[in-house]
Amino acid sequence: MSDFKYNRLDKNDCAVLLVDHQTGLTNLVQDFSPDDFKNNVLALADAAKYFKLPTILTTSFEDGPNGPLVPEIKELFPDAPYIARPGNINAWDNEDFVKAVKATGKKQLLIAGIVTEVCVAFPALSAREEGFEVFVCTDASGTFNQTTRNAAWSRMEQAGCQLMSWFGVACELHRDWRNDIVGLGTLFSNHLPSYRCLINSYEAGRKAASK
């Protein structure tokens, strides 16, 4: 029928890779405001948790200037595979990391990290070469400036990666509000201030009307 196949995020076939969201590296990010970036990263992490996606954490030199993994992430995934890479810049060059990825048995990989053109793009391209479907969570990935980001996006597009925002990720995974209205609504309320306002206005209106 069509030459295009819609590779759609499937919560049963997707693993999440959070690469180098460390406190030192976070302060290098300037293509998002700090508030926006913090919110996006935690929104993606909350979504991964909510959908029970197997999640793999990795860091680079966390005892040095790069700093430790952002504590909120560590707390959300206490039992996740955690690969503190001894030196490989591309996480995919680390055997333990790749083993952990393959152990999930998933064929879709959703990747985010710092910085976009290295910690995200390198494993994304390696994974594409091995045949994975790769999705990049663009707004939970940060870098030095927008020019650098644009070049990184270009390279990942050429490799057939799909670029998504955390909100798009959550919606594509959920498929149908009826699966759990409260759960998804809570996720949005916690990470989309304007949606939270919609909800609060709506609830207030309902109460007022029912008086």
Place this chain on the structure above:
Amino acid sequence: MSDFKYNRLDKNDCAVLLVDHQTGLTNLVQDFSPDDFKNNVLALADAAKYFKLPTILTTSFEDGPNGPLVPEIKELFPDAPYIARPGNINAWDNEDFVKAVKATGKKQLLIAGIVTEVCVAFPALSAREEGFEVFVCTDASGTFNQTTRNAAWSRMEQAGCQLMSWFGVACELHRDWRNDIVGLGTLFSNHLPSYRCLINSYEAGRKAASK
């Protein structure tokens, strides 16, 4: 001769899908100014009406925080198929919606909605997979910010969707001013303030000269 085929909007083979232009969701949009966005959405709707394109309306949870369909749209298409989805985030996951689309018998689908990376991109990709020619009306589709929009555009480009503005849509559908000068001129005058000024200056000049 060429490996490229120009899939050109054809008013006899095109249906319009307006997805989730609801009052609550509209207030989430920040990649356009509110004046610009309102104008673009109504311009597309007026164009769809003017060209008598079969138009399908759909909403998501319109009794909740997302709010009702923007009233101006409802009034323009009183008899259009109207699918209030009970929970499917991707409109294409809703059987009634797809049935309504296929009932039009058109192979070109022109889609706009809120938010771009979900309500537009998901059905756009699904439709592409089923072999439709998909056109996205980019400026009648809004989302949280420009970074999110850029990622959504990238994904739809990869799927072979064609990105257009409402003005490009109207021009490609009309083909020739001689088909109806007044009709197209009125559409532009109502939705392109700078074109309206050109017309008014011109008319005034003509009157002045003919005195």
Place this chain on the structure above:
Amino acid sequence: MSDFKYNRLDKNDCAVLLVDHQTGLTNLVQDFSPDDFKNNVLALADAAKYFKLPTILTTSFEDGPNGPLVPEIKELFPDAPYIARPGNINAWDNEDFVKAVKATGKKQLLIAGIVTEVCVAFPALSAREEGFEVFVCTDASGTFNQTTRNAAWSRMEQAGCQLMSWFGVACELHRDWRNDIVGLGTLFSNHLPSYRCLINSYEAGRKAASK
């Protein structure tokens, strides 16, 4: 008590001067999008009408390239003093204009026009020199680019003009919603798309709750 006196817009002591909102000149404006600018100008005009403020219209060479007064404005104020200046660039250099201003007996002047640094700033400074309280409606005044606008604002600030948006103007004139809730609400609904959405969401919520 204080060395500062709050010169507050007073609907009983305020006249509106609309200077050179002509169709040709409008197309020179690039510090606002055409949709935003059209909306702002008509919002100010509607507000002037709603508050029954004496309004004076003036144009410069309307039979030439500058084009006629924007028709919507002409229609809103069919009986307003209308001074087609024969050549004075600063409207305040035109005796008829100044006479019309003084005939209103108001000491507050609210000015908007095209272009900001000339058609607005010149009469604003002249009026300040004669002791009027001058308010500039900044978003109903347009010019070639933002740098030019910034310089014009600086000059008017130095002269003690107060810079306001049409929305601030309407709110300061109205003082209290209880004076007329429907009237002010309608003005906002017509010219603030996001406020209109709030109203529509609210009304829909009330209906839904009352079922």
Place this chain on the structure above:
Amino acid sequence: MSDFKYNRLDKNDCAVLLVDHQTGLTNLVQDFSPDDFKNNVLALADAAKYFKLPTILTTSFEDGPNGPLVPEIKELFPDAPYIARPGNINAWDNEDFVKAVKATGKKQLLIAGIVTEVCVAFPALSAREEGFEVFVCTDASGTFNQTTRNAAWSRMEQAGCQLMSWFGVACELHRDWRNDIVGLGTLFSNHLPSYRCLINSYEAGRKAASK
């Protein structure tokens, strides 16, 4: 010695006025990203609480489209004077509000609200006229766009208001870290993601070094 007197925020002589931070109005704000704005407003509220500044809340039509006060603010100040204005647009036109302000006995007023050119600027100018020292928390105040904001700032500057960010406010009130290192550090850690990263990197480094 100098003709300039540094009116410096003094935690013993300062009251905070939070004007119309309502859920509907919040969704009109487009001069900040929603994440930034939410953070700024809550940071100011947390600072007010931390410094035990008398805080006055007021809303406009909270049973209508403007929506209820943002719940987080309500919870932070359960016992604060709360004036639901029956219609006055300028809070200072409401006797109860002014009484509440004067009852604090403070001569410094720190104001924030939505929208900047109305709900903030109007009471700011009124308070200036009555001889108060007025400080505007610019980043906890939002409006439709940056042009409108700039005009509002200009008017408040002319009236002698001091423009500050929530961070400047907190620092000027605290004066000396030694008054409470942990308290101020916590405030910053909760609302300045980049400062939180500095702290986390520092702590991690200290731990690593002490092994």
Place this chain on the structure above:
Amino acid sequence: MSDFKYNRLDKNDCAVLLVDHQTGLTNLVQDFSPDDFKNNVLALADAAKYFKLPTILTTSFEDGPNGPLVPEIKELFPDAPYIARPGNINAWDNEDFVKAVKATGKKQLLIAGIVTEVCVAFPALSAREEGFEVFVCTDASGTFNQTTRNAAWSRMEQAGCQLMSWFGVACELHRDWRNDIVGLGTLFSNHLPSYRCLINSYEAGRKAASK
């Protein structure tokens, strides 16, 4: 050797199509400053003339609001085929235009016009379908805003058009400065103010040193 063929502009095999550079339409353009746009269009025209490329002019309704062809262009190409289209929006739908194009016998078409998403994109896509190599002179083509432009570029990229600036065009056509140093230098001096400054500084330095 490679799957990529560098279709390079060749002055012996290239025709230029200037579409609807009319005075009314020019004033709709807001994705360039008026100075930049005027310079870019005339630079392309001068380059076309300099390289003696067959050039075809076409306009749409030049007796109406769209206005006449920009006079400077008309003067540069007094003998060029000039197709005043009676109504076809896509110039390629006009037989005379296509005939004129084919009469040049060139297989490369370099297109610019107003507005980008219509007057440029439509004939560009039609020409691609017929097997021409299509080059778009992006900075001599203007439209309503940057969002519209971006969508237009996307569509033309998908069709295999090559996007170039007038400077890139001139350089690719010239190939080697030795073909005519003075000629190319003059073109740059007339249309690249910063390059003109380089030349003037250089000449002055040479004179000073030779004293």
Place this chain on the structure above:
Amino acid sequence: MSDFKYNRLDKNDCAVLLVDHQTGLTNLVQDFSPDDFKNNVLALADAAKYFKLPTILTTSFEDGPNGPLVPEIKELFPDAPYIARPGNINAWDNEDFVKAVKATGKKQLLIAGIVTEVCVAFPALSAREEGFEVFVCTDASGTFNQTTRNAAWSRMEQAGCQLMSWFGVACELHRDWRNDIVGLGTLFSNHLPSYRCLINSYEAGRKAASK
């Protein structure tokens, strides 16, 4: 009547100072596009010539890296006082320059130059101190970036300089179109491409109507 005096540009009492518009320095300017800046500088120069304002040229080290005066300016004012300063950074520190200024007998000085915060601001502040009315032609003055420009503007505002654009300058000097319609129209047509388009559209419309 008022505490404000409108110091208005008066062609009989105004001298123009063009400071360091040299070819090398021009290439340091990045707060305007090169096309815009070239146009603005030449527009101011043409206006000075058109209004026969005494004009003084000065340069800094024109035999060195700063380069020679832009040739177009030199040609426009062959007989103007021309002070090649031997080293004074502030032109006002040069006796010959100040003598030339005072020899004009004018009390209004209109200054432009490169770079804004030095070559413009320094003499502007010196002249203010000596009691001149100082007008800065902001868009014919350039510098490294917008932040630097903003700081320079602030300093000159504090000193009571009036900030204007070349267009505002020309309009304030001309006062009344009837003084010379063709002359002013030609100036605008040469330096305001969008105004030139208005004129051309208007003329074309008149011709068409008169057929």
Place this chain on the structure above:
Amino acid sequence: MSDFKYNRLDKNDCAVLLVDHQTGLTNLVQDFSPDDFKNNVLALADAAKYFKLPTILTTSFEDGPNGPLVPEIKELFPDAPYIARPGNINAWDNEDFVKAVKATGKKQLLIAGIVTEVCVAFPALSAREEGFEVFVCTDASGTFNQTTRNAAWSRMEQAGCQLMSWFGVACELHRDWRNDIVGLGTLFSNHLPSYRCLINSYEAGRKAASK
């Protein structure tokens, strides 16, 4: 003669205050790119050194997350007074700092620091109150974002501080190139890449011509 006195930087009467240029705080700065900010800070420091201005260094909690003083600054001023403040946020609240300032015997203070609205603005306002002439080096002072910066600038302008860039500072201090052409040229060459290019082009041209 004039009510304005030009308080001009005087190398014999000016001290420099570098406040909290610490490595941790530097990474909070987002209103400049890191390259620009580093260059600006070091340019100011080099200028202070070059003009032999008494310079005072101060830091806040340099053993904590704020990090140590940027090493390059420490190296430039090994013998400068160095006040590691034990907790005062406003450096002027620290007696040792004020003593060091007053010990210089200068009446002009040139201040830069991180962050602008606190570490710069607070001592700037305190110094103004004590009658000092205060100059702020705006581009060697950084903060979280441009909105915060703008508010900080407004407050300092109101207090009569003069806003300057490092380049303006250097030029105003030097007065006349003849005082030392090589010295000032070297400063510019090291910190203005575009000026360095002018110099290199010029030298090369001279060499080429002299062959």
Place this chain on the structure above:
Amino acid sequence: MSDFKYNRLDKNDCAVLLVDHQTGLTNLVQDFSPDDFKNNVLALADAAKYFKLPTILTTSFEDGPNGPLVPEIKELFPDAPYIARPGNINAWDNEDFVKAVKATGKKQLLIAGIVTEVCVAFPALSAREEGFEVFVCTDASGTFNQTTRNAAWSRMEQAGCQLMSWFGVACELHRDWRNDIVGLGTLFSNHLPSYRCLINSYEAGRKAASK
């Protein structure tokens, strides 16, 4: 397994081409700030040197207005092949240049230069046609403005070039920090001010903790 092959920069198979980084041309660049651009170019050059990549230098008319090669680059590569092209605009049209490229025996080419759409894009496309893997160092390549850059990127993407930043280049070449921690750290410290700050903060913390 996959249709995608990750062509990854390999320090053993990569040559660097630095095209026309001349002092005159550098001053034409306006899509980066001068500080950023200087830093990016020297960072790439340092990286090339550090990884001992064969590097080829070429210039265009270096005795004319384009100016000499930036001296810092010349000094870094005293023994590199250096082709002063007698007139070829596309370096690949110069036999000596292509010979030098082929003499390296590498199949990966990393290209940067001024201006992007000509000096970079032309040889990039030529090299692609001959089957090389082409990598463009986007941030060490500059041009007139961002619109021109975007068009140049589009053309190179279509040709299958990979767009990278100098930081991505360095990371992809290095592969593993363990190859040389100090070397890579020094490169980053010299060219990434924010990373240098991380390192300095870290070292200071370690020292403090070890006391």
